[in-house]
Amino acid sequence: MMSNNYCFDPPDPPEHKYPICPLCNAECETIYHSCDGDILGCEHCVSSVDAWEWQAEEEKNAGPDPDRLYDEYMDRQSA
Numbered sequence: 001m002m003s004n005n006y007c008f009d010p011p012d013p014p015e016h017k018y019p020i021c022p023l024c025n026a027e028c029e030t031i032y033h034s035c036d037g038d039i040l041g042c043e044h045c046v047s048s049v050d051a052w053e054w055q056a057e058e059e060k061n062a063g064p065d066p067d068r069l070y071d072e073y074m075d076r077q078s079a
């Protein structure tokens with residue numbers, strides 16, 4: 001006996017053009033993860049700072065000699 005020959009619509013095409021970030025649910029092109037494989041986010045919810053600037057700020061806030069590294073950073077910028 002022949003099975004019914006109904007023609008079902010194919011599944012809907014993917015709604016999103018880009019993959020969805022599991023953290024912020026934004027469409028993204030890049031997923032960042034740690035060396036352990038933990039997902040850190042995408043280009044929309046992860047940002048980077050200049051390490052020298054970050055270190056200068058950290059030292060400025062907590063260091064015993066707050067101006068030294070910052071001055072070194074400023075010298076580096078003007079070099």
Ligand SMILES: [Zn+2]
Binds near residue numbers: 044
């Ligand atoms: Zn994200």
